[in-house]
Amino acid sequence: TQLLEQSPQFLSIQEGENLTVYCNSSSVFSSLQWYRQEPGEGPVLLVTVVTGGEVKKLKRLTFQFGDARKDSSLHITAAQPGDTGLYLCAGDRSAGGTSYGKLTFGQGTILTVHP
C-alpha cells in the first residue's frame, strides 16, 4: 500500500502549458517536501511545506499544502523543456518536533515538456 499517492504518473505536455501534480494520503504529515530528480542523479529538494494551507512560490512553481496536512500539489506555469524530470513528493511523519528520521516518498511523476 502506497502511503503517498502521486498523480498523474506520467505527464507529457508542450512548452508553455500549465500543469498540476497531486500528492495525496490518508495520513497526516508534519511536513511535506517536493523533489526533482534527473536521470542518474539523486533527488534535489525544491521546497518544504509545513503549515496546513501553506502556499509557497518558487519562480514558475507553486506548492500548496492541504489544510489537513494530508495532501499537497505542485503547479507549474508556462512549462519549459528544462522542467523535464521526475517530480517526487515526500512526507515526514514527525510528531512533537521530533523527526522519525525517514521520508516516505510517492511513486513520482515523470514530466516531459516538448519544445
Place this chain on the structure above:
Amino acid sequence: GAGVSQTPSNKVTEKGKYVELRCDPISGHTALYWYRQSLGQGPEFLIYFQGTGAADDSGLPNDRFFAVRPEGSVSTLKIQRTERGDSAMYLCASSLTSGLAQDTQYFGPGTRLTVL
C-alpha cells in the same frame, strides 16, 4: 567535497556475490539515511543513522542487508548473497541534525546496482 558522494556510481555483480556500497555524507552532518529506488518508482527508506548508531533499520528488506557507520561519518551498505531483485539505485542522504522535524536531507547521486 561540498555534497554527499557515493561510490561506486555503478556496480555490476553476479547473483550470490557480496557487495559493499559506500556513502560519504556532508561534513558535520550527524544523520545519514539509505534509500533504495527501483526504476520508475520513488525512493524507499532502508535505514537511518544518528551518529554511529542505527536509529531505525525498519526498512531493511531482510538479513542479507546490513549497514555500518563506525565513526559517525562514512557509511557502508553491505548486501550478502545478492539476488536479481536487489537490482536498483541505492541512494544515500545526510542531514545536519536529526530529531528535528523538517530537517533537510541532501541526497547523493546514488549507486546503480545490477545483479546478473
